[in-house]
Amino acid sequence: MKNRYLRIVLSLILSVILGLGWWVPSAKADTENQKLIAEVWRIVNQSYVDETFNHQNWWLVRQNAMKQRIKSREEAYSVIVKMLASLDDPFTRHLQPSQYRNLQVSTSGELTGVGIQIALDEETGALQVITPIAGSPAEKAGIKPGDRILKINGVFSTQFTLDEAAAQMRGPMGSQVVLTVARAKEEAQEVTIVRDRIALNPVIAELRSSPGSVPVGYIRLNQFNGNAVTEVANAISNLEKQGADAYILDLRNNPGGLLQAGIEIARLWLDQGTIVYTVNRQGIIGSFEATNVALTKDPLVVLVNRGTASASEILAGALQDNQRAQIVGEKSFGKGLIQSLFDLSDGSGLAVTVAKYETPNHHDINKLGITPDRIVSWEPTAFNQIATEVDQQYKTAFELLTTSSVVANAS
Template sequence: MQVPVEPVVDKEAEFKKKLTRRYLFGMLTGVLATIVLLAGVVIGFLFVGSRNGRVLQNTAQSSELLSDPVVQKLEKLNAIIDAYYYKTDVDYDQRADGLYKGLMESLGDPYSVYYTEEELIELRNDTQGIYYGIGAYVSMDTSLNLPRISGVMEGTPAEEAGLMANDIIYEINKESTAGLTLEEVVGKIKGEQGTTVHLTLVRDGEADYVELDVMRRQVEVPTVSTKLLDDGIGYIRITEFDTVTADQFKEGMAELRAHNIKGLILDLRGNPGGSLDTVVNIGDQLLPKGKIVYTKDRNGEGEEYYSSGEHELDIPLVVLVDQYSASASEILAGAIKDYQIGTLVGVTTYGKGIVQSILDLKDGTAVKLTVSSYYSPNGINIHGVGIEPDIVCEFDSEAYAADKTDSQLDKGIEVLKELIDN
């Protein structure tokens, strides 16, 4: 990123001030939801299954939770609702789901959630790389606690409608996104094929809101994309680690290798994470022989994941990261940094060093529960801290909006050329 010769206004600070004023104005309509919803940031998760069928055992604590006074109070609350609530067409299944969700929210962990049958089906479809939506990646802006577009897929309704990376989603169908979790935001954006969703956006450089109608349709998520750059440089981007990603990555690398590339840029910006098995598989395609990552649970026990070293990368590597590179992205970036086989360029990553498991409740529903912490090969846990890049480079959003200039990619290319020459 070039240093300006003359003094300039801190445009990012000004933008945040402008958005904060708008946010406070809209907060009045969303304050009740903010009170009852768990505040926090959810960017992704490590889908590691059900812990090999581990049986959930009753404990003294769980017995206390279901003691007679608690059950009696629940019954009393139900009776009050039945007697006095102004509506009579109460959905009892929805009421029960609310109890289950509330129990998970009481943990104070934004990554531990209860999934209804419908939500579990959507989750499984997402991890298979197919869903009905608009074709945009959404994450939470950590400073504003509002959803933002972290990437737009090519050839999708999002691209056709004009959505741009870093757009802040202020409203969905004229309803404020204040206080919503990431999963709730995504749920409101998704919908039946052929229907539209109206998004109210705050875009850097725009004086007023940007209003867009986006058509929903089936989207097959291309989690890996590749291209050849000048001077024999290969570029491969991973947008998330789904079950389809490992095969897509191998195919992409084979295509680039066929052109005898001299160096590789691996783009993990905006990648929220995904499958632990997938990131380990991809790590095996790049890393030397040794540990990729290991986990520790509440008892200090865990699992270790290794690279065979059979596919160790033998050309210079630059990894692009940003504040939205999280979870599985940080596992891969952290291992590359620990083994010193690549140079990280960008800004400090998100800092999600914990692992979630999907635990099947055997009735069509499930819970996602944080079960352990993960550590890089050198024993580093980056939760709440993130991974610092070797070379710091901020993303120039105004330049990108003006003419698609990608300041971080340009810096990555510059660094990689120096590595190739040396």
């Protein structure tokens, strides 16, 4: 009887040991996933621009997330996405490792896909085109700023996050993606686009002239990527050597990019003055100033439209408020929030809205945009018609540069 009791006890101990043998690895994985969730929570807690965290108890959000049993990294990502969604900020988002690498590639200067800058409409939740990249397959296929993408390869775009939608449109050269696109009052239509390598040389520059007018340097800046500052500086220097006496800086359909690039390009045009103010959640204001390195003092007109966003608005606002340039076109997009990227321990990334920016005259751009000095409607223009006589915004800018008021303003 005693031996039988001993066997039962040993059997129970063995069962517990075997159970622990199965349980320990799962617990370890659970712990690693919880560490990742806690890492994301901590970064947002320390850095996010809104100290109310969208008027919610952010500590309670952590507690609810951490008490869940997480069996896989995918489940951890889902918990993180849900946690960040409670902030109601589409720009604060988690980027899985492949998405994070793709974002780093796009800001460095090259990518493969269709070439569309997209955003989520905050009111409707619809996937909206900010702008197609100049010369991209999307632009050649007729995609326009303001278009709504209803489906991607037959799947409703509302089923994707912003980064997932972008990933769906990237792919190998020569492959196809079918977008269902709606525009204004027109019926939705399917557009088939062949993916291609997109060289992100962000600058197009050439000298323009007409009888009786000053030589005008035309610079079109498509994106604030890692090449932008050098390319704009080279463009100004080359146009100065060619005899340019005035400039048009075309920021239409430029969705922004690197904040520092916007600041450095403003310094290429400004000798002195504030470029932008930044406001964090404590309300502390920092500023970036011109540094007396302007490459030209020639008259300048800047072109903007509703596809002009983020760093483009910083640049346009700095030039407008410092009376360095006149702004022509339509009211810009209105993205006045600054995101920082954080590396996470598993190779993924986190984009967090850490501040907002204001123009030198303390104009809050977010959702309001930059209002031009001269409002001229943007008419749909084919790629090869941009900055020609049929482009009314460009034509207005060119005519302004022949008047004494612009020259006096620049001086």
